[in-house]
Amino acid sequence: MKALILSGGKGTRLRPLTHTGAKQLVPVANKPILWYGIESIVKAGITEIGIIISPETGEEIRRKTGSGEQFGANITYILQDEPLGLAHAVKIGRPFLGDSPFIMYLGDNLIQDDINVFLDKFKNQHLDELILLRSVSNPTAFGVAVVDDKGRVLKLVEKPKNPPSNLALVGVYFFSPAVHQAIDNIQPSPRGELEITDAIQELINTDKIVESVQLQGWWLDTGKKDDLLEANRIILDTNLSxxxxxxxxxxxxxxxxxxxxxxxxxxxxxxxxxxxxxxxxxxxxxxxxxxxxxxxxxxxxxxxxxxxxxxxxxxxxxxxxxxxxxxxxxxxxxxxxxxxxxxxxxxxxxxxxxxxx
The missing domain is CATH 2.160.10.10 (Hexapeptide repeat proteins)
Structure with missing residues (x-):
């Protein structure tokens, strides 16, 4: 099992702060957001980690995060020249991933739940894909899932104008190697990106086993100032010694x-x-x-x-x-x-x- 952490992009929602630095390195409780994800992945027993970086901030991420030794991991840095979508990041990460199943973790996301529980479900049930979901009040801002009463994923829509549910995709995904063929079969969306929701929908369309779990704890996407301050509040409340x-x-x-x-x-x-x-x-x-x-x-x-x-x-x-x-x-x-x-x-x-x- 390997991990792919997405730490590219331009961080436009946190400007002007991210004109000079990576959004994933902005600290929450004095620790870079990115490092929480790395620590969570290593805690789950996954030590081969690829980090997708951009030309603008990649060197800073590489310099501050290092080889992974401080986390007990081995980190490989993978350059994504342009932010062309989450599925595109998986595509350029394929030489690193090979035929291994993997977890994909968005580097500016934080979740409270222990990912070991989800990893066990993914492995024990031999799933092609496991997605994490959380009910939200503004589903138009997210990828949204429709699931049956057993958690089987029936449909995914990226940032819909008329959401079919209020279940948003959390930025943590578990994939089998089948996702690579699915990505090869999709086309860029109207915004010019290879959407991970389209790749997962392709897995569904080709009768692959795609299931979901709803988070019990908090989930924070720290891409905006108020979200980052909320993450700081929660981490100080729960983790401060x-x-x-x-x-x-x-x-x-x-x-x-x-x-x-x-x-x-x-x-x-x-x-x-x-x-x-x-x-x-x-x-x-x-x-x-x-x-x-x-x-x-x-x-x-x-x-x-x-x-x-x-x-x-x-x-x-x-x-x-x-x-x-x-x-x-x-x-x-x-x-x-x-x-x-x-x-x-x-x-x-x-x-x-x-x-x-």
């Missing part, structure tokens, strides 16, 4: 589940968890509210922030109005001019400098 390795002075008050890494200094500040703070940060005269993740080497002075994500080396200086629901890019700098607004909400890309006037 308490650790106060930083240098915390006597005037500071720490409450709730808070994780502070080494060589970080906390001076005269209140931190109310769940909160994670990276290494080599300086936080002084601040309130850090719940559901905030602060990356390594960040500096916050006279700041009030909650339900936000700060990437590495970001700075917030002398802003005494509360910052909420914000995503601040790496090395970005926010500082206050003399006149002060009443409320602040940001999505700031890497290397930005914002002055509030």
């Amino acid at each position: 308490i650790d106060k390795a930083g240098n915390i002075d006597d005037k500071s008050k720490i409450s709730g589940r808070v994780n502070i890494k080494g060589n970080t200094t906390i001076i005269n500040s209140t931190i109310r968890g769940p909160v994670i703070i990276g290494e080599n940060c300086h936080i002084e005269n601040c309130f850090i509210g719940p559901y905030t993740s602060i990356g390594d080497k960040c500096t916050l002075v006279d700041a009030d922030i909650e339900h936000s994500v700060l990437l590495e080396s970001a700075q917030i200086l002398e802003i005494d109005q509360r910052i909420v629901d914000s995503l601040i890019g790496g090395r970005a700098k926010l500082e206050m001019a003399p006149q002060r607004p009443k409320a602040l909400r940001f999505m700031v890309g890497d290397d930005s400098h914002v002055e509030l006037v």
Whole structure:
């Protein structure tokens, strides 16, 4: 069994942040989104992993994620020159996949459920395809499935105007090698892409065994700012361990589940968890509210922030109005001019400098 993780694309929904970096490397609870998928796959016993990368961000993903040794895996990087669809990614990954069954995992998705359960069903029932589904309120934005009362998949439609159900395809799929022939038999969609939904429908049309499982836990597609902040909130709620390795002075008050890494200094500040703070940060005269993740080497002075994500080396200086629901890019700098607004909400890309006037 192998795995194919899709980590290409241009990340247009997270711009300007992804003008300078890969969306799959944006951190959730100070860990790149991509790494959660890798860890989940390795936990299921799959160690041969191919990662689809794009020309724009592939080198950054390769540099930060490495050979896979840190995860106990062997990673092969596969370049997709253009984002021509999920099925196209499988097609260019075929030399790596060979005749092995495989799991395909979208690199900007997070799921709570343990994939071992789904993998066992896929293997034990000798399925050609197993898809994961979740009921959603806006099915027009997703690939949608129609299933019978036993979970057998009858029909798939990509982003339908009139959805036949509210069951959306989650970005985790289990395939037998039969999918390669199905992909060879489909044509690009009107938007010019080889759709994975068309390939799965081809499996159905040729009497292959295609079944589904509905997720019990949460599923998060982190392609937009609010989705990423929600993922950060849920991970901090469910996975955060308490650790106060930083240098915390006597005037500071720490409450709730808070994780502070080494060589970080906390001076005269209140931190109310769940909160994670990276290494080599300086936080002084601040309130850090719940559901905030602060990356390594960040500096916050006279700041009030909650339900936000700060990437590495970001700075917030002398802003005494509360910052909420914000995503601040790496090395970005926010500082206050003399006149002060009443409320602040940001999505700031890497290397930005914002002055509030």
